[in-house]
Amino acid sequence: MTMAGRSEALGASVLVLNRHYVAVHVVGVRRAFGLLLSELAEVVHDENGSFANYDFEGWREISELRVLDKKPHDDWIKAVHFEIQVPRVLRLLFYDRMPRPTVRLSRHAVFARDGGQCQYCGRRFPTNQLSLDHVIPRSRGGMSTWENMVCACVKCNVKKGGRTPREARMKLVNRPVRPRHNPLLVLKLQNPKYASWRIWIGDAVQAEADRAAQADHASAASIEPPTSDYEEESLKTA
Numbered sequence: 001m002t003m004a005g006r007s008e009a010l011g012a013s014v015l016v017l018n019r020h021y022v023a024v025h026v027v028g029v030r031r032a033f034g035l036l037l038s039e040l041a042e043v044v045h046d047e048n049g050s051f052a053n054y055d056f057e058g059w060r061e062i063s064e065l066r067v068l069d070k071k072p073h074d075d076w077i078k079a080v081h082f083e084i085q086v087p088r089v090l091r092l093l094f095y096d097r098m099p100r101p102t103v104r105l106s107r108h109a110v111f112a113r114d115g116g117q118c119q120y121c122g123r124r125f126p127t128n129q130l131s132l133d134h135v136i137p138r139s140r141g142g143m144s145t146w147e148n149m150v151c152a153c154v155k156c157n158v159k160k161g162g163r164t165p166r167e168a169r170m171k172l173v174n175r176p177v178r179p180r181h182n183p184l185l186v187l188k189l190q191n192p193k194y195a196s197w198r199i200w201i202g203d204a205v206q207a208e209a210d211r212a213a214q215a216d217h218a219s220a221a222s223i224e225p226p227t228s229d230y231e232e233e234s235l236k237t238a
């Protein structure tokens, strides 16, 4: 299938459940359709509270019916001869493993934890203007850990250079800590697009997303990272 969808649709994320309906990953749209087409996964669709499972063909047929009644938060992909809706939730048919118990450290997870806010000047930036800063520089033995990495704008990162915050006289906005829940997931849940994920996600993660949304609604939208960075992100569904 050749995808010529709007980049916004291709940039969407899809929640992936294991065979036992436990959330295990978030993947991009291309990977999601790859899983569907290779019959490794099926769509789990919530239609006003009742769930239906579809293989690729079934989903394509349902999409044909739904195309005339697109909803505001839906995403659609145009293939050569048809349009198909981007599913929000997939279930892996042969995958039994459970999600990792800890949140995986990644560049975008740090950006999401810090809400796209430079931890030195306190301003918010889109992802492409952010960098990762080792609070204690690596050259001084600083480790790549949640507690030693923060989101920094390029300007602050350059200004700080290979120095510690004290040496550079730059104060951190927040003390960096290991997040209890996957910050990428917390960020996604603030977007009404992913409302259908909530039933698969633990209450604690939802509560954190709701708190974050209330604290700062604007930041969530500004740090949508590109889809590829979401692939295979593990989730903590505690």
Ligand SMILES: [Zn+2]
Residues within 6 Å of the ligand: 118, 119, 120, 121, 122, 123, 152, 153, 154, 155, 156, 157
């Ligand atoms: Zn800054």
